[in-house]
Amino acid sequence: MSLDDSDHELIVDHLGREPTPAEAALFENLWSEHCAYRSSRPLLSAFDSEGEQVVVGPGDDAAVVSLPAGEDGSEAYITMGVESHNHPSYVDPFDGAATGVGGIVRDTLSMGAYPIALADSLYFGDFDREHSRYLFEGVVEGISHYGNCIGVPTVTGSVAFHDDYEGNPLVNVACIGLIDDPDRMVTAEAQQPGNKLVLVGNATGRDGLGGASFASEDLSEDAETEDRPAVQVGDPYTEKLLIEASERLLDEDLIESARDLGAAGLGGASSEMVAKGGLGADIELDAVHQREPNMTALEILLSESQERMCYEVTPENVEEVKAVAERYDLGASVIGEVTEGNYRCTFEGETVVDVDAHFLGEGAPMNDLPTEPQPTAERDLPDADLDAALESVLSSPNTASKRWVYRQYDHEVQVRTSVRPGDDAAVLAVREADVGLAFSSGADPNWTDAAPYDGARAVALENATNLAAKGAVPHAAVDCLNGGNPEKPDVYGGFSDIVDGLAEMCRRLDVPVVGGNVSLYNDSPSGPIPPTPTLAVVGTKDSYDAPPLSLSGEGDILLVGEGPVAGGREARLGGSEYLSAFGGTDRFPAVPEDPSGFVETAAAVADRETTLATHDVSHGGLAVALAEMVSGDAGASVTVDGSTPALFDERPGRVVVETTAPEDVRAAFDGVAPVTQLGSADGSGTLSLSLDGETTTLEAEQIQAYRDVIAETLE
Incomplete structure (x- = not known):
């Protein structure tokens, strides 16, 4: 990339001169789509980000949210952040995914939090393609290696396969951190002129150069070889030392503000810190501890070498900070100080950067791009044989078990994970606040490809339903909004729709969206990705x-929410795995009229002693939800009205409940959502489905064989 002509003219007009090569490179990266959100920021005001629980909202390295106060009045905060590492994961799936984990963990550290949980939401091309499987295996290995080495559990997430990710996979990683004492919180806003800037962590090398600009352009056919230098190389063992050193710095109250070195490296982190405080900085690039000889000023500024943090430190605490770094075998350099002037960088005695920090960080003009409305699907619904439909949908990699993925992750390190991966949501024991914290993350590209606005609303509702099925009420969310080239009106139209749909449903659920990430230009010679709104709640x-x-095999089985043909309406299967398997088109299902009431009531019912099992109905519809609930000797006998498609309707906002008190469940949902008796659980170890007078029975072993397609293919 290079500076756009209009950007160049704006910069020259502001500076009154031509930018130096280092300044031009800084502007190129910090004014890129990846850093400046030039095409997406005009849309993001649609999100509600405020609430009494919100301590720090969008704009910092991570959001900070308060947890309900303990019985003794004690307070604790969590941090929430999400990041994408899409382009790097295509070029180098292992290092691209691994460094995505490292980056979001450092975002957590920079707020004064200790990372306690990770979620990964992954999107690849058709599973039948060898290249897709190569990327899939490499990404999962990178996530598991890095997360396991640093001792942070990966507890939830999602995996989806869709042909349009073949040329551009998505790797979205979310992290939760814990601040057990509110006084330990720090931010990325520089506080005081005269304070020193101290770089702590790995030495700076030439890896990751231009990563921000690389992430702001379409992938080329030769990206896997030509763009390899833009991918960072991670060192999880150094990151673990950095995590522990950060804790010691906080314990001893040695830092005033912090920023991790991510996109645009030192230049991005240090300029953004001082810009947030309305300040400037004098930085000596020669003082940066370096891994490679003869590095240039531009290389030192823009290197995205991993495992590095920039701290603002009062002069009297500098030696103590350096001592902590030495104790943990980390490099430490005093690289400059905070000032009231411009953002200035010197190298070998010459000034190579002298610009206003706020203009550098916030001066990029926003894009005003045209959109095209997305077409509405016509009804063309196939009526497949039930046995064939069950086999095809249950064995789809999208609905199949993801055990092959999450069994590679250490999800029990830190001894907090109460509900493990493989359920609707993870549940963490936050003993410091005496709170159970449920965590869900994901999206469904089939939904948002079929209907971006309605599909995004369904993504938000499904994640909230995942929490409710485990008895939790949604508290806050962050989003990772992925799209193709925004300069294409149809692509930007779909992206605009997912923003509006996600924002509208989060508003109806009263869930503040406290932060997030945008990744555009996910486009390649094979075409754009589906608009993909990953939500972590x-x-x-x-x-x-x-x-x-x-x-359990001992209760009645109820469907809570609109039935497939409730009120005489036919099933809508737009965006469903059924249509993906058998072809055809259809309109996307409607969401419930009272999604907030449904979620709150579902959470209350889930926590009753008479509730024996709960499961969200989503990908694959009711048939898949019921099959997933069959386990060991526990089975079920179920009757459903309607034709075959009724079992595969993916209408959002539904949950299956096994209960010993069905009338109590009906009473709880009276006026909120319909409750339908499907049948009863038993000790048969089979799923017996009666549909339109015909009965099909699946053995638990047969269901498991269908659902093990990923493991069977890769092992």
Whole structure:
């Protein structure tokens, strides 16, 4: 990339001169789409980001949210952040995914938090393609290696396969951090002129150069070889030392503000810190500890070498900070100080950067791009044989078990994980606040490809339903908004629709969206990705326990929410795995009229002693939800009205409940959502489905064989 002509003219007009090569490179990266959100920022005002629980909202390295106060009045905060590492993961799936984990963890550290949980939402091309499987295996290995080495559990997430990710996979990683004492919180806003800037962590090398600009352009056919230098190389063992050193710095109250070195490296982190405080800085690039000889000023400024933090430190605390770094075998350099003037960088005695920090960080003009409305699907619904439909949908990699993925992650390190991966949501025991914290993350590209606005609303509702099924009420969310080239009106129209749909449903659920990330230009010679709104949501509950997904075999089975043909309406299968398997088109299903009431009531019912099992109905519809609940000797006998498609309707806002008190469940949902008796659980170890007078029975072993397609293919 190079500076756009109009940007160049604006910069020259502001500076009154031509920018130096280092300044031009800084502007190129910090004014890129990846850093400046030039095409997306005009849309993001649609999100509600405020609430009494919101301590720090969008704009910092991570958001900060307060947890409900403990019985003794104690307070604790969590941080929430999400990041994309899409282009790097295509070029180098292992290092691209690994450094995505490292980056979001450092965002957590920079707020004064200790990372306690990760979620990964991953999107690849068709699973049948060898290249897709190569990327999939490499990404999962990179996430597991880095997360396991640093001792942060990966507890939830999602995996989806869709042909339009073949040339551009998505790797979205979210992190939750814990601040057990509000006084430990720091931000990325520089506080006081005269304070020193101290760089702590790995030495600076030439890896990751131009990563921000690389992430702001379409992938080329030769990206896997030509763009390899733009991908960072991670060192999780150094990151673990950095995590522990950060804790010691906070314990000893040695830092005033902090920023991790991510996009645009030192230049991005240091200029953004001082810009947030309305200040400037004098930085000596020669003082940066370096891994490679003869590095230029531009290389030192823009290197995205990993495992580095920039701290603002009072002069009297500098030696103590250096001592802590030495104790943890980390490099430490005093690289400059905060000033009231411009952002200035010197190298070998010459000034190479002298610009206003606010103009550098916030001066990029926003793009005003045209949009095209997305077409509405016509009804063309196939009526497949039930046995064939069950086999095809249950064995789809999209609905199949993801055990092959999450069993590679250490999800029990830190001894907080009460509900493990593989359920609707993870549940963490936050003992410091005596709170159960549920965590869900994901999106469904089939939904948003079919209907961007309605599909995004369904993504928000499904994540909230995941929490509710485990007895938690949604508390806050962050989003990772992925799209193709925004300069294409149809692509930007779909992206605009997912923003509006996600914002509208989060507003109806009263869930503040406290931060996030935007990744555009996910386009390649094979075409744009589907608009993909990954949402990571946390919910709170009074206990650490939750009803299981698996049936007990002892209760009645109820469907809560609109039935497939409730009120005489036919099933709508737009965006469903059924249509993906058998072809055809259809309109996307409607969301419930009272999604907030549904979620709150579902959470309350899930926590009752009479509730034996709960499971969200989503990908694959009711048939998949019921099959997933069959386990061991526990089975079910179910009757559903309607034709075959009725079992595969993916209408959002539904949950299956196994209960010993069905009338109590009906009473709880009276006026909120319909409740339908499907049948009863038993000890048969089979799923018996009666549909339109015909009965099909699936053995637990047969269901498991269908659902093990990923593991069977890769092992």
